[in-house]
Amino acid sequence: MATGKINVSVENIFPLIKKFLYSDHEIFLRELISNATDATLKLKHLSSLGEANVHYGNPVIEVKVNKENNTLHVIDQGIGMTKEEVEKYINEVAFSGAEEFLNKYKDSAKDSGIIGHFGLGFYSAFMVANKVEIITKSHKDEPAAHWICEGTTEFTLEDADKKEHGTEIILHINDEDKEFLEENRIQELLVKYNKFMPIPIKFGTKEETLPLPEDAKEDAKPETETVDNIINNPNPAWTKQPTDLEEKDYNEFYRELYPMQFEEPLFHIHLNVDYPFNLTGILYFPRMTSDMNIQKDKIQLYQNQVFVTDNVEGIVPEFLTMLRGVIDSPDIPLNVSRSYLQADGAVKKISSYITRKVADKLKSLFNNNREDFEKKWNDIKIVIEYGMLSEDKFFEKAEKFALYPTTEGDYYTFEELEENIKENQTDKDGNMVVLYASNENEQHSYIEAAKDKGYKVLLLDSPIVSHLLQKLETSKEKISFVRVDSDHVDNLIKKNDEKISKLSDEEKEKLKTDFEKVIPSEKYTIQMEAMDSNAAPLIITQPEFMRRMKEMQQTGGGGMFGMGNMPEM
Ligand code: ADP
């Protein structure tokens, strides 16, 4: 038997990294800007400790395209590297200088916002470039260095004459990746990934219109000024303290996130926790409009202000994926499959934290301004009802504020509902019977008939409420929900048994037999008592079990908003 050691050499790993490390080639820019940001934040940190050899100032990161030379440049004014550091940090693939820095400055730097940690990001440059150069000067008093590599394991490293501290990365873009020399494409990428990164990022210049002086003539043309095109907002709302923000700041930030969204959000939830995991963010309940774009305007996931994805499946509970906003957490493992993610302990905690915060916010809105909460109910009910169905923890909390509107325009909580109907609406087994309608127009005559008998009728028209009612029926004792147009209504013990029909008994009998001739009796029941109603001379009902069967067939298996199947009940 022979044993041995498999020899993993950089030679055979390197092409793999280039090809497969990231399926998405465009992220190379995010990685380089993350490194430039880290380099700047490190200098800021050293400067705060009095360990920097240069003045920190107001650094920016600049991105430039040179179409003539087919190059893309990322230039920072950060910490820079000495020749030895290039050897160490760049030539040793998978050695992370970011991680080393964080270890060295453990306590003081844990909130510095430094992004890197795998020591692989830099090499993503070779996904789009056949040659990469680094020209870098450390903040330490040492000569600058120039590193050149053509995508093999060979490189050159020599002195350079760069005077200012910081680093310039030069990518010689591949022929087949020329899109990354187009300004529009780069602008698009910068906006997608770097819109909220903490150091200002400059990409070219733009013309800005100056305000007209107060005494300007009516036909005066406003003057323009050429200014830096800064593509990011380095201090997005979610990084601030809730106490420093007003309602209008939250609304403005919503617009920043979703520039094409003109409806204001209904309300927001500011997330902010640093133990046992780190997470900040702002979630918004959107107004449900027919033109809302659930596919496009989604919750965005960031890590240290770098955009990662807008697929938050597995991180945010499914019923909250209809919300909008931002979640920023360095503690979410990303280079793993979604199913692994769902099993991850930290992620589970994050998910239940978010659920709890949303429930608490709804509770406080309900407590503080019930009237307003009722007004918003129509827009938020689907999220709440879906949450009650799919998350037991949420169900427990939501029971206190979930509302059941009546056809009269009142809104009851479950408790109030019990108070209001228990006395008056029971069947012979003593079950409380809650009548409900799902379509006010179609079921109008039934609603009127029930009201005439002194019953309250709920108006529940959301697409999933029938599932919720089943859940309530099974989790509560002695309660049943009955559709107002089903024959169960007859089984209620009526408070007021007085007949007000103008027809004699013979006339009623005749009417009934006439109808029975044309209506199949195995499918429908003719309800004579309905003639008590002023609104309806006669009511034909469908047995409850038939109706449920039909409804099951219609809704069975179908998901909601493409969010997968309904939870099992
Ligand atoms: P990570 O960022 O995960 O540490 P990278 O492969 O992206 O790994 O970068 C490797 C290391 O190279 C960094 O940790 C850093 O020490 C160094 N580096 C990369 N880019 C720069 C830069 N612009 N300025 C200074 N150092 C840099």
Ligand code: MG
């Ligand atoms: Mg990096």
